[in-house]
Amino acid sequence: MLASVTMDSAGVVLRSSGYWTTVWRRFRRDPVAVAALAVIVLLVLVAILAPWIAPQDPYKGMTLRRLRPPGTDGYPLGTDELGRDMLSRLIFGARLSLFMGVTPVLLALIIGSAIGITAGYIGGFVNTVLMRTIDVFFAFPSVLLAIALSGAMGAGIANGLISLTVVFIPPIARIAESVTTGVRGLDYIEAARASGAGAISIIRHHVLGNVLGPIFVYGMSLIAVSMILASGLSFLGLGVRPPEPEWGLMLNTLRTALYTQPLLCALPGVMIFITSISFNLFTDGLRSAMDIKA
Amino acid sequence: MLIYIVKRSVYTLPIMLGVSVVCFLLVHLAPGDPLVSVLPPDASEALRQQLLALYGFDRPYAEQFLKWLGRAVTGDLGTSIRTSRPVSVEVSKAVLNTLSLAALATVIGFVLGTLSGFVAGYFRDTWVDKLASGLSVVGVSVPHYWLGMVLVIVFAAQLGWLPPTGAGPGGSESWVWDWEHVRYMVLPAITMSVIPMGIIARTVRALVAEILSNEFITGLRAKGLSSFGIFRHVVKNAAPTSLAVMGIQLGYLLGGSILIETVFAWPGTGLLLSDAIFQRDLPLLQGTILALACFFVVLNLVVDVLQTGLDPRIARS
Amino acid sequence: MTIAAASPVQTRPPDAGRPLLEVNDLVKHFPIRGGLLGRRRGVVRAVDGVSFDLHAGETLGIVGESGCGKSTAARTIMHLIRPDSGTIRLAGKVPGTAELSLKAFRARVQMVFQDSYASLNPRLTIEESIAYGPGVHGLAGDEAIRRARRLLDRVGLDPLRFAGRYPHELSGGQRQRVNIARALALEPTVVVLDEAVSALDKSVEAQVLNLLLDLKEEIGLTYIFISHDLEVVRFMASRVMVMYLGRVAEIGPTDALYDGGRHPYAQALLGSMLSMDPDHRAEQAPLSGEPPNPINPPAGCRFHTRCSFAEAVCSAKAPVLAACGAGHSAACHMADPGSGHSRAQAA
Numbered sequence: 001m002l003a004s005v006t007m008d009s010a011g012v013v014l015r016s017s018g019y020w021t022t023v024w025r026r027f028r029r030d031p032v033a034v035a036a037l038a039v040i041v042l043l044v045l046v047a048i049l050a051p052w053i054a055p056q057d058p059y060k061g062m063t064l065r066r067l068r069p070p071g072t073d074g075y076p077l078g079t080d081e082l083g084r085d086m087l088s089r090l091i092f093g094a095r096l097s098l099f100m101g102v103t104p105v106l107l108a109l110i111i112g113s114a115i116g117i118t119a120g121y122i123g124g125f126v127n128t129v130l131m132r133t134i135d136v137f138f139a140f141p142s143v144l145l146a147i148a149l150s151g152a153m154g155a156g157i158a159n160g161l162i163s164l165t166v167v168f169i170p171p172i173a174r175i176a177e178s179v180t181t182g183v184r185g186l187d188y189i190e191a192a193r194a195s196g197a198g199a200i201s202i203i204r205h206h207v208l209g210n211v212l213g214p215i216f217v218y219g220m221s222l223i224a225v226s227m228i229l230a231s232g233l234s235f236l237g238l239g240v241r242p243p244e245p246e247w248g249l250m251l252n253t254l255r256t257a258l259y260t261q262p263l264l265c266a267l268p269g270v271m272i273f274i275t276s277i278s279f280n281l282f283t284d285g286l287r288s289a290m291d292i293k294a
Numbered sequence: 295m296l297i298y299i300v301k302r303s304v305y306t307l308p309i310m311l312g313v314s315v316v317c318f319l320l321v322h323l324a325p326g327d328p329l330v331s332v333l334p335p336d337a338s339e340a341l342r343q344q345l346l347a348l349y350g351f352d353r354p355y356a357e358q359f360l361k362w363l364g365r366a367v368t369g370d371l372g373t374s375i376r377t378s379r380p381v382s383v384e385v386s387k388a389v390l391n392t393l394s395l396a397a398l399a400t401v402i403g404f405v406l407g408t409l410s411g412f413v414a415g416y417f418r419d420t421w422v423d424k425l426a427s428g429l430s431v432v433g434v435s436v437p438h439y440w441l442g443m444v445l446v447i448v449f450a451a452q453l454g455w456l457p458p459t460g461a462g463p464g465g466s467e468s469w470v471w472d473w474e475h476v477r478y479m480v481l482p483a484i485t486m487s488v489i490p491m492g493i494i495a496r497t498v499r500a501l502v503a504e505i506l507s508n509e510f511i512t513g514l515r516a517k518g519l520s521s522f523g524i525f526r527h528v529v530k531n532a533a534p535t536s537l538a539v540m541g542i543q544l545g546y547l548l549g550g551s552i553l554i555e556t557v558f559a560w561p562g563t564g565l566l567l568s569d570a571i572f573q574r575d576l577p578l579l580q581g582t583i584l585a586l587a588c589f590f591v592v593l594n595l596v597v598d599v600l601q602t603g604l605d606p607r608i609a610r611s
Numbered sequence: 612m613t614i615a616a617a618s619p620v621q622t623r624p625p626d627a628g629r630p631l632l633e634v635n636d637l638v639k640h641f642p643i644r645g646g647l648l649g650r651r652r653g654v655v656r657a658v659d660g661v662s663f664d665l666h667a668g669e670t671l672g673i674v675g676e677s678g679c680g681k682s683t684a685a686r687t688i689m690h691l692i693r694p695d696s697g698t699i700r701l702a703g704k705v706p707g708t709a710e711l712s713l714k715a716f717r718a719r720v721q722m723v724f725q726d727s728y729a730s731l732n733p734r735l736t737i738e739e740s741i742a743y744g745p746g747v748h749g750l751a752g753d754e755a756i757r758r759a760r761r762l763l764d765r766v767g768l769d770p771l772r773f774a775g776r777y778p779h780e781l782s783g784g785q786r787q788r789v790n791i792a793r794a795l796a797l798e799p800t801v802v803v804l805d806e807a808v809s810a811l812d813k814s815v816e817a818q819v820l821n822l823l824l825d826l827k828e829e830i831g832l833t834y835i836f837i838s839h840d841l842e843v844v845r846f847m848a849s850r851v852m853v854m855y856l857g858r859v860a861e862i863g864p865t866d867a868l869y870d871g872g873r874h875p876y877a878q879a880l881l882g883s884m885l886s887m888d889p890d891h892r893a894e895q896a897p898l899s900g901e902p903p904n905p906i907n908p909p910a911g912c913r914f915h916t917r918c919s920f921a922e923a924v925c926s927a928k929a930p931v932l933a934a935c936g937a938g939h940s941a942a943c944h945m946a947d948p949g950s951g952h953s954r955a956q957a958a
Contacts, residue, residue: 140316140587191790192732194689262451
C-alpha cells in the first residue's frame with residue numbers, strides 16, 4: 001500500500017492521495033519526529049537570519065573581556081578566548097556548521113546517485129567496473145578517509161567540502177545501485193522497453209521516480225554524521241580556519257579554558273549535539289513514515 | 295566453506311592494491327613542499343636538491359610508487375622524516391596502543407549495546423523500548439570528541455577522580471597492563487564506546503524485533519517452547535549480524551581514533567596521523583594510512599568469514 | 612462460471628498466404644557464472660531450437676511445464692532478450708534491421724505480463740502508464756491521454772473513475788485490464804499474453820478472457836496465449852504448441868491435440884487434465900519421473916528418459932518436427948516414418 005484511499009459505500013474511490021501526502025500524514029502523528037523537524041527549521045532560520053539576530057559582531061573581541069562566564073552583563077553566554085560574544089559566535093556558527101554538514105551530502109547525493117543509477121541500470125561490465133572502484137574507497141573507514149584527504153589537501157572550507165563529499169559518495173552510490181538494480185528487474189521496466197522507449201526515457205519516467213525516494217532518505221540520515229565529521233575536521237584544525245565562527249573550531253580554540261571556564265567550553269558541542277540528534281530523529285521518523293507494512 | 299575463504303581472501307588483493315594506489319596519490323598530489331619539516335626556509339638550492347634525491351622525491355611518480363609498494367610488502371615503510379625512525383616501528387607501537395583502547399571500547403559498546411538493544415526489541419513499543427532507543431539515538435548523535443571533553447571536565451577537572459590525558463603517568467608512550475595505566479584508559483574507552491554502543495543497540499533492536507515477529511516463533515510458542523528456549527533461538531539468529539556489526543565498528547574505531555586521541559593525547563595511530571599531517575611527514579603519513587586501511591580490509595575479511603561461518607545461508611548464495 | 616470444454620471460438624484453417632510471424636530455430640542459452648572471476652560453469656538451455664509460424668487472426672496457445680522455456684521464448688520473440696541464434700520475421704521482415712526498425716516492430720507486437728501489479732509503475736497514474744508508449748512513438752501529450760482514456764473505456768473501466776488512479780488502488784482484474792489497454796495503446800497486430808490471467812481469481816479470469824476475445828474480434832488481433840492452465844488454453848486457442856525443455860514437442864489445431872496428440876508428452880500432459888465427467892476417468896498414469904535439468908538435458912530426444920515408448924534411436928538422435936496431419940506436427944520418432952522407431956509408420 002503506497003497511498004491512502006477513500007471509498008464510498010459502493011467501493012468507488014473518491015479521493016486518492018499521492019505517496020508523499022500519505023507519508024507526511026503518517027509523519028505528522030509522530031511527536032518526536034515533528035519536534036525534531038521543528039528544531040531543524042529553527043536552526044536553519046537562525047543561520048539565515050544570523051546578521052539580524054546576533055546581538056554583537058562575532059569577529060570583534062576585546063581581550064580585556066576574554067573568557068567571561070555566561071550570565072555576564074551584556075554577554076548572555078559569556079565570551080570566548082579572544083573576548084568575542086559567545087552567543088553571537090554560536091548564532092553565526094550555525095551558518096558554517098550547517099553549510100559544512102549539509103553541502104557535502106547534497107553533492108554526494110547528486111554524484112553518487114548518478115554513478116549508482118547508471119551502474120544499476122546498465123548492469124554487466126559497466127556495473128562491475130564502477131562498483132569495484134567504489135569498493136576501493138569503501139576499504140577506508142570514513143573518518144580516516146576524510147582526514148587523510150583533508151590532511152593532504154590542507155585546511156580550508158573548500159578542501160573540507162571536497163574531502164567530505166568524497167567520503168559520502170561511495171555509500172550513496174552503493175544504495176543507488178542496489179535500489180536501481182531492484183527496480184530494473186521489475187516488469188514495468190520490461191513493459192516500458194517493450195513500448196520501444198530508449199534508456200534515457202525509461203530512466204527519466206520509470207526509474208527515477210521509484211529510486212530517488214529511498215536514496216534521498218538515506219542521504220538525509222547521513223547529514224548527522226556529516227555534521228559531526230565536518231565539525232571534527234575543524235576541531236582538528238583541518239577544516240574551517242580561524243577567525244571564522246564554526247562550532248567544531250570553537251571547541252578546539254576553547255580547549256584552553258577547559259579548567260577555568262568549563263561551561264563555556266562545552267557550549268559549541270551542545271549545538272552540534274542538538275543539530276545531530278534532531279537530524280537523526282527526523283530521518284528515523286521519516287523512515288518509519290515511509291515504511292508502510294500494510 | 296574453505297573455498298569461500300580462499301575466494302574472499304583473494305578478492306582482497308586487488309582491493310589492497312587499489313588502496314595503496316589511493317594512499318600514494320592522496321599524499322603525493324597534495325600541495326606543499328615535502329621537505330618543509332626538515333629544511334630551513336633559507337636553505338640553498340643545492341642542499342634542497344640533495345635532500346630531494348636522498349628521499350627519492352625527485353623521481354617520477356610511478357617509480358616512487360612501485361619502489362614504495364615493493365618495500366611496503368616486505369614490511370619496510372620507509373623512514374619518518376621528522377624522527378628518522380623507521381615508520382613501521384612507529385606505526386606498530388601506535389597500533390598497539392590504539393588497538394588496546396579500541397578493543398576495550400568495542401567490548402563495552404557491544405555489551406551495553408546488546409543489552410540495551412535486546413531489551414528494546416523484546417519489549418517493543420513500551421516505555422522500556424523508548425528509553426533504550428532514546429539512549430541509542432543519543433549515542434549515535436553525540437559528537438564523541440565533545441563528549442570526551444565533557445567527561446574530562448567532569449571527572450578530571452572538577453572531580454579529580456581520573457587523569458585527563460595521556461596513556462600513563464609521566465606521559466609515557468605506551469600503554470601497559472597494570473593498574474596505574476588502566477586509570478588512564480577509562481575515560482577515552484568510555485568516550486570511544488558511545489557510538490558503537492548506539493549503533494549496536496539499534497541493530498540488535500531491529501534484529502530482535504524482526505525475529506520475534508517471524509511466524510516460526512509463533513509456531514515454537516504454540517508447540518510449548520519455554521521463554522528461555524525462545525530466547526536461545528533469538529540469540530542464535532541475531533548473533534551473526536550483531537557480531538559482524540561489532541567487528542565493523544572495531545574497524546571504524548581503529549581508523550577514526552584520531553579525534554579521541556587528540557582530546558586525550560593518547561599515543562596511538564590517530565595522534566601519529568595528526569602529527570604526520572601537520573608536520574607534513576610524507577613517509578609517516580603514507581605508511582600510517584596504508585597500515586590502517588589494510589588493517590580495515592583484513593578485519594572486514596575476518597568478519598565476513600566469521601559471519602558466513604555462523605550463517606550458512608550466505609555461503610550458499 | 613465454468614468454462615465449457617468445447618471447441619475454441621475461432622476455427623481458422625492455416626492461412627494459405629504468408630504467416631504473420633515466422634520463428635525459425637530460436638536459441639537462447641543463459642550462462643551460469645561461478646568461480647572467482649565469474650567464469651562460465653555451464654549453460655541453461657532455456658530455448659533450444661524453437662520454430663513455429665503464427666498466422667494472422669489466430670490464437671496460438673503455448674503450453675508446457677514450468678521451465679520448458681515458454682516465457683523465455685516469448686521474451687525473445689519480443690526482443691526483450693537478445694536471441695543467441697535463429698530468425699524472427701514479422702510479415703517477412705526482420706526486426707532490428709533496415710527493413711524494420713526495432714521501434715516499429717515494437718509498435719506492432721505487444722505483451723501483457725503475468726504480474727499485474729509489477730507491470731505498472733506505482734508512481735504513475737493509470738492513464739499516464741497507458742499514454743507512455745504512444746508518447747514514446749511521437750504522439751502529442753494530450754492526444755496520448757485521450758487515447759488512453761478511450762482504451763480504458765474499451766476494456767471496461769470508466770475513464771472518469773479510473774484515469775487518475777494509481778495501480779495499488781485497483782484490484783487484480785482491473786489492473787490486468789489496464790495492462791491490456793496499455794498493450795493496445797500502440798495499436799499492435801500481435802499481442803503476446805504471458806500467463807496473463809494466471810494470477811486472477813476464476814470469476815475475474817473469465818471476464819478478462821471474454822474481454823480478450825471481444826477485443827480480438829473488434830480490432831482483428833492475433834494472439835500468442837501462454838498458459839499452464841490447459842482448460843483455458845483449450846477455450847482460447849485455435850492452435851496449440853506444446854513445449855518441452857526448450858524445444859517444440861508438438862504443434863497443431865487445438866482439437867487434434869486435446870483429443871489425442873501424437874507426442875507422448877503431449878498425450879500425457881493434455882490427458883492429465885481432470886475430467887468433469889465421471890464416466891471419462893483417466894486411464895493412463897500421469898507422467899512419471901522428475902522433469903530433467905535444462906542445464907544438462909538428455910541426449911537425443913529430450914523426453915526419452917520419461918517416455919514409455921523410448922527406444923535406442925530416441926537417445927541417439929533428436930527427432931525433427933514431422934507432419935502428422937493438416938497443420939499438425941510432432942517432434943517424435945514415432946510420428947516420423949523412416950526414423951527407425953518400431954512404431955513409426957513406414958513411409
